Amino acid sequence: MGRFLELFKPISRFIPEVNKPERRVSFNAKLAWTGLALVIYLVMSEIPLYGVSMGPESSAMLTYRVIFASTRGTLMELGIGPIVTAGLIIQLLAGARMIEVDFSNPEDRALFTAASKVFSLAMIMLQSAIYIISGAFGTVTFGISILIFLQLLASGIIIMLLDELLQKGWGIGSGISLFIVAGIAQRIWWDSLSFIPVGDGKRLGAIFAFFESIILGEPIWNWFHRSGGFPDMIGLLTTITVFAVVIYVEGMRVELPVSHSTFRGYRGKMPIKLLYVSNIPVIFAYALFANIQLGSQLIWQRWNRDNSNFWLGLLGTYNRSERGLIPTGGLVYYVTSPGGIEAISTDPLRVIVYILIVVSVCLLFSKLWIEVGGMGPEKVAEQLIQSGMQVPGFRRSKGPIESLLRRYIPTITILGGLIVGLISSVSELFGVFGSGMGALLCVSILYQFYQVIIQEQVEDIYPFLRGALR
8 A cells, every 4th residue: 555545544444435235236126216316416406506797608618517517506506527627637647656455355445435525625626716716706895705615615525426326336326427417418418499478589499590591581591500609400410320320430439249158158348449438538628628717717816917938928828708718828728629611721730730739649648447447358357367267278377368458459549539529629619519529418317327227127137247347
């Protein structure tokens, strides 16, 4: 056990946690706990923060809110952003060997979990303070600031515990994934079917605006495209297309035959999906971009409002408008979505740089995640052997199986990171509902939930397969 983790031993007993179930939880009970966690999240998303006066917000932050299950001006103001950021930091530290942890050691695993919670609490407090100091809630007194801080801290702890509740075995999947897909589904539904009138004189929902354009006798192009960034039919059709593409790509895989060393009659296939690392890299990428924007806004508000400081301008420059702070330069300008189709002709350089940055960061996190997430060839080979599985035609030892896996996993990791990076960045240009990354995450998470549900049902029928399936 490393010295770093030992620092958390004295405080681990004071950190709130959810205990693992003492016996296996039935499938129906897991569904009930998962539903309860979702209801709590949705209720918190509707409860406004006391003492808050909200000003305008940039459209870039709206994209991040969809991704991080955040609702402006409510108890879910921070969403899952702090937890994802904390997870990103501690996984990077573990991947860089700055944290020595043996995941086969129960004590190390417990202390690593405690360290993750401490990092999450620290990020909740840090982001809460940044929001207050940067003026995101308007001008507030010191007393109201403390009250807002406490509300955000309490709601952040609740979300952290709900996520742990599901991951400890009480529910299905993870709370983070559940809240993400709930927020994205809400946004897609709202952008498609909202009745609320907006600035162009039509309904917000793209479907209603489409029929209104036809009734008003507008040009055909206006039936599908709307200025002002409002949802339109191009966005809806792109959303449907992205869903279809991701569903197709999710089904692409390499299947290796496996058998059980003890139960001779059992034979099956171990799938290695094209999207091997799933949506983890793109979540981490946009968590990084969101924190760059949050930090740059704080620095700009405090020390560079006139955009005169060259060095601070390298991080980001802004113009204030009725839509909030609009990035105009610096790093934040190129890690923020350039907008709709118009951006291709008005600022093609920004579009190209944005796509390259998203794809590059996704590739980086894909390579990193297979190492720190126990998904590399070495770890997978160990897991197969420990679960009693073997690959027919290969000796039941680590070396040959690892060599076989190395033919596929590194290449598929690169291809998967490239695909998710391209889908999430390019689809942004066509106004996909819930953002390009949001659509990607929604499909991937729903597909994962489907797999977990099937796995739970198989484990109930064939208990001896639990080790192999996990």
